[in-house]
Amino acid sequence: MVRSYSKYEQTDAFGVVASATSNIAWSLESVAQPGSSRPAGAGRAYSAANEEVLCWDVKKGELLSRWRDSSCTEEVTVICQSAADPNVFAVGYADGSIRVWDSKTATVVISFNGHKSAVTTLVFDQSGVRLASGARDTDIVIWDLISEVGLFKLRGHKGQITGLHFLHPAAAAGEDGVDSTLPDADTEQAFLLSTSKDALIKIWDVGSQHCIETHVAQTNGECWALGVSPDGSGCMTAGNDGELKVWAIDLQGLRNAASTVGETSEQRYLHERGTLYRQGKDRTLGIVFHNRSDYIAVHGSEKAVELWRIRTEGEVQRSLARKRKRKREKAKHETNGDAHLQEGTAEEKINIADAEIGEVIVPYVTVRTAGKVRSVSWVRIRGSKKLQLLVGTSNNLIDVYEIPQKGKMKTEADPEYTRTVSVELAGHRNDVRALALSSDDRMLASASSGGLKIWNIRTQSCLRTLECGYALCCAFLPGDKIVVVGTKDGDIELFDIATSSLLDKIPAHEGAIWTLQVHPDGKSVATGSADKSVKFWTFEIVQEEIPGTKRTTPRLKLSQSRILKVNDDVLSIQFSPDSRLLAVSTLDNTVKVFFADSLKLFLNLYGHKLPVLNMSISSDSKLIATCSADKNVRIWGLDFGDCHRALFGHQDSIMQIAFIPHPVEAEEKHIFFSASKDRFIKTWDGDKFEQIQKLKGHHGEIWAMAMSRTGDFVATASHDKSIRIWSRTDEPIFLEEERERELEEMYETTLATSLEDEDPLDAESAEAVSASKQTASTLTAGERIQEALDLGLVDLPLVRAWEKQKKATPNLAPPQRNPVYLALGNISAERHVLNTLSKIPAAQLHDALLVLPFSSLPALFTFITIWVQRQWNATLTCRVLFFMLKTHQKQIVASRELKGALEGMRDDLRAMLAGMKDLIGFNVAAMRYVGERVDEARLVKLEDVEEDEEEKQEGRSGMKRGFVDIA
Known part of the structure; x- marks a missing residue:
């Protein structure tokens, strides 16, 4: 057997708490206190935990939700929140896949797979309809969240994509008062800004799918970070040696670019404004602009975050005036007088556009952190007058730092920052080197360098956190009330779990204690060390005096009984x-x-x-x-x-x-x-x-x-x-x-790797290619379609012949059909093919259809004709038809059979689409009508009013004015 x-x-x-493989994201809490329009607490932090995404309550340090897709075991590499819908998050993984999550239900809404290697950056457009992703495979893919498909893949960079940002010139025009009507996402002229490890910064025209401008972003080799100002008028790139480059973006020129498509134009939309240098000379990994204030957070791989401040117009003018005054005084001492020249200089109007970038963007404060910084995000809590920064570090820690703003400080000294809240108890700072289970398997002890934690196995909650040396081994003593730890320094440490205290620290060995074992009889413990000895320790209970009193208390002691030299x-x-x-x-x-x-x-x-x-x-x-x-x-x-x-x-x-x-x-x-x-x-x-x-x-x-x-x-x-x-x-x-x-x-x-290596012949030279990626699941889906078509081709004439004969002979027995149809409830062949297609996820449908050979097209078009005539699932029918027409256009044009099939379904297709258009138009008109009624009733949310008031108080115009003038 x-x-x-x-x-x-x-x-x-x-x-x-937070993996070092991904960035962290901050979001407002969605649940407010009763009777208040303002959310409580310090918001929520979204961090990666290997293959999961964790949602933390920053103030309480509690885990609120855990997002995990059972079909994915790869690490999370990037998290991005949609500005249009705060409950929608895009998460990139190490295998090149992207999943769009709904934070309310913690479920995957859409799955995309278009990259060959780890996703490095994600960004939503302003409408939240399109998503751009960049990866280590040097490709940029634009995804449509409505159709759930990859629109196209942009190729031009020769290194890992390090930054992406959508530019919306029309939306910026609306903010400036040029045009108050914002265009739809489909018709809007959008541009994409991208940076890469190849040290280039590019502007892509998303509509025409080509690169319209390229610059060398960094002079010293690689570009590792991109930050764009909230109004889109300027950006900052960073690379090695602490170098930061500031660029002005010509949004007005981009607005006019739509009319010059196809014409030869030498116009430049990106202008270099100058170079700044960080205090730290390590590689810069992140640049984050504050949404409403004039501050920029910049960090590298070390234990520091540098904050820079954008001066207001008045401050820049005063700084230039002081500089000019010093220059005049110096010239006066050197030349001893040309009064006329001096008067003329004094009367000149100071133009801040002439200012160097170092006069406009100045260092503000350097925040020193507990670990090496992996990611930062600005915290924006309504009502708070101070700057707050969420920092994720590589040692499994999330901190929030509070920094006073420039105008709120009483003195001109450097601002003093404070660490207000921290998420740290749920994990070790260093690698866990030893684990031990209690005798009843209810508690788990984990020991690392500097920390011992006791966990509840059932709830996975941390019961105790104790400070220890560099632990290499640990064990529960009989009774499960005391944990013994062996350290790298050769000490044995005894911890009482109930009181969370260190009972005793014994200098047991001269070398590291690599191993520790409790004797099966539970009366002694043996330790093995790098000092070439094994020592045996017996447990003794001694009466110890309580300091200041005559009373004694029993205490556990270890006494050495034997030693074994090796x-x-x-x-x-x-x-x-x-x-x-x-x-x-x-x-x-x-x-x-x-x-x-x-x-x-x-x-x-x-x-x-x-x-x-x-x-x-x-x-x-x-x-x-x-x-x-x-x-x-x-x-x-x-x-x-x-x-x-x-x-x-x-x-x-x-x-x-x-x-x-x-x-x-x-x-x-x-x-x-x-x-x-x-x-x-x-x-x-x-x-x-x-x-x-x-x-x-x-x-x-x-x-x-x-x-x-x-x-x-x-x-x-x-x-x-x-x-x-x-x-x-x-x-x-x-x-x-x-x-x-x-x-x-x-x-x-092996199959997936070989499929990834098979690129189209013209893909190397093409700037934009289709965003497809064959995987084992898409191949299986394609095989299922082919199987359904083969079965359908046999069954369709059989059933038609029976239906024709049945008119003459009403009591004719039904034909012997394939058992597959009988198992599915005796459905028709055309319904079976449609069901097979509808069960394939929308993001995989195009890749699955590419598996079909051209010889299967007549069979597919036969079924599409039936679906069009019966008006079944118009969206899916049209999507399959149009994709196959686009893919096999040349062969279809040359085929008489297929041309005849297309001409036969043309009138029915037009009628079906016209009906769908009328239905959608009616619904849109009804929704507009309801919207107008709501506006008339002046139903405005309290949060929106408060947000508007806060914008006025914070004086967003100062930041905008300063940066626009730089441009």
């Missing part, structure tokens, strides 16, 4: 469950097995080519499994010390290995788990020497692993800052099926 095994799946992931550094120790043996692995690649009572050598285990990093003894004390940096797992017998089997387990160093401590079933005694730096966890059968399952989920090296008492779940911790729980399910798995599934995954990966 074929043996089945229990399947393990990831059930929980926690410990991440020839090299000790990396791991392990007691056998029957307390008979002690295994010690050392730096010389060997494992020595001693008798636990007498410490006499019993066995020497040779075979590994690199040091053994961890080991585990089975619950029946018959097998020992060792894992090493040589990527091998070895299974040894503890009776004679013979190596049963050496298994090439992973592609990198294997860090942890563990048998199930107390298996419920006898068959699970020799099942063990291994975790490696290659990011995988594997389960093995120690009797058959076969891999059972490979668990994928972590995005970094796995440092620690803890096994539950009966093997119900496994906890692992990784360099990606996450702690993941892998739970046993009721689903059985079989070795043969698992190997077949792994082979299929490998083939699909």
Whole structure:
């Protein structure tokens, strides 16, 4: 009989506040306090947590929602919020896919897949209808959120896309009072500003799909950041060595560009205004303009955010006047008089357009952060008079800093910033190096450099946070009230969970304590160190005096009982469950097995080519499994010390290995788990020497692993800052099926890679190409369409012949149709083909249709003719028809058969579209009528009124005036 095994799946992931792979986004809270139009709290922060997006309440530090698509295991690389609808977020992933999320329901609205590599930047247009994405594959793709398709792909950059921004000259004209009517998203002339690692900045005409202007953005190699002013009149680019370049954008020229399309024009719309230099000389990674104030946040990869301020017109004039005055005084001393010249200079009107950029944009304050800055976002809370900055750092932290504005300060000294709120308790600042489970599997201890945390396994909430040294190992002592930690400095630290206090700190070893093991009898603990010794410590309860009183209190102490000296550094120790043996692995690649009572050598285990990093003894004390940096797992017998089997387990160093401590079933005694730096966890059968399952989920090296008492779940911790729980399910798995599934995954990966390499011949020279990407899912969808067409071609004449004969013979039995139609409720062939097409996601439909060969077009057009005649699903019918006409235009023109089919459906198609047009027109007119009635009733939201008043108070015109004059 074929043996089945229990399947393990990831059930929980926690410990991440903000991943360093993505930016963070800030948003106002959508829920207000009762009776108030102003939202409470400090807003919400949206951060990436590996493959998930987390929504945090910034003030309370609480996790509000978690967005995860079960079909995607890749890391989140960029998050972007729509300005038109604050509940819509676009999220880019490392595999090049994009998902549009609804924050209210935490569900995916649309999925796009058009890039070959990680998405690096996303931006919505003003209407929220179009989305532009840039990636490491150097392509820019424009997506239509209404049609759910990729419109086109722009190619011109030779490096990773680092910045995108839509320019809307018509909307800017409306703000300036030139034209109050804003055009529709479809008819509006939009432009796209892009920067890339190739040091170029480009302006693209979205309507004509070509680049109209290119400049070298940075003089020192690469352009890493783009920031555009809120009014779109200027922008700033940044690269290496702290260099910032300021550009003026000619919006008036872009407005007129629509009329000059097709004409040869030498007009430039982007003008360099000057160069600024940051204090830090590291690579600049982000530039963020404040929406309503004259401030710019600039950050690199170091622990600082530099704030710059745009001076008002009056300040610039005063600065120029002072400069001119000093110049005159200097000239007066040098020349001793040309009075006429001096008078003329004094009477000249100061024009701020002549000012250097350094006179207009000046450094304001440098905010020092707790970790290396990954991303910043301005916090805009209504009613607050201070600037607030949300900062996400690479050490798993989100902070909010408060900075006073220029006009609000009483003194002229540098402004003093404060860190007001922080989201930090939900994760470690550094990598977790050790995990330990309590005896009842309810609590999990995780230790890192500087921090020990106790977690509730069921709720994933952090119960305690304690400060410790650089922890390398940890364990719960019997009773689960005390945690013992071994540190890199050679200290043993004892922590009381109930009081959150450090009970004792013992300088136990002269070198790092790499391993720590509680004796199976629960009365002692053994530690192994880099000082070439294993020390044994017994637990003692001593009565200690309470300072200032004569009373005493019982306290746990560790007292050294024995010491075992070895020839090299000790990396791991392990007691056998029957307390008979002690295994010690050392730096010389060997494992020595001693008798636990007498410490006499019993066995020497040779075979590994690199040091053994961890080991585990089975619950029946018959097998020992060792894992090493040589990527091998070895299974040894503890009776004679013979190596049963050496298994090439992973592609990198294997860090942890563990048998199930107390298996419920006898068959699970020799099942063990291994975790490696290659990011995988594997389960093995120690009797058959076969891999059972490979668990994928972590995005970094796995440092620690803890096994539950009966093997119900496994906890692992990784360099990606996450702690993941892998739970046993009721689903059985079989070795043969698992190997077949792994082979299929490998083939699909190879297929996807080969499809990505197949670009059209003219794609290299073309500036704009179709935004298509073939994947395994689109190929499958195309095959389903082809299958439905083949079945339909057989069934259609059969049913038509039967219907014709039935008129003459009413009691004629129905024909023998394909079982597929009977299984689907005896539907017609044309309905089956339409249903097949409608089940394909809109974003994948075009790619699926490209799978069909040209020879299938007559069959498809046959069914389209039927759908048009019956007016079935007009939107989908037209979309399929027009896409196929566009794709195969030349062949269709040359085909008599297809031309005849098109002429046959032309009149019916016109009638169907005319009916749809009338219906939509009627609905639009009704909506306009309702809108007019609402305007007449003056139903205005309180939030809108408050926002308008705030805009007036903050004096947005100052910022606008200053930057427009720069342009």
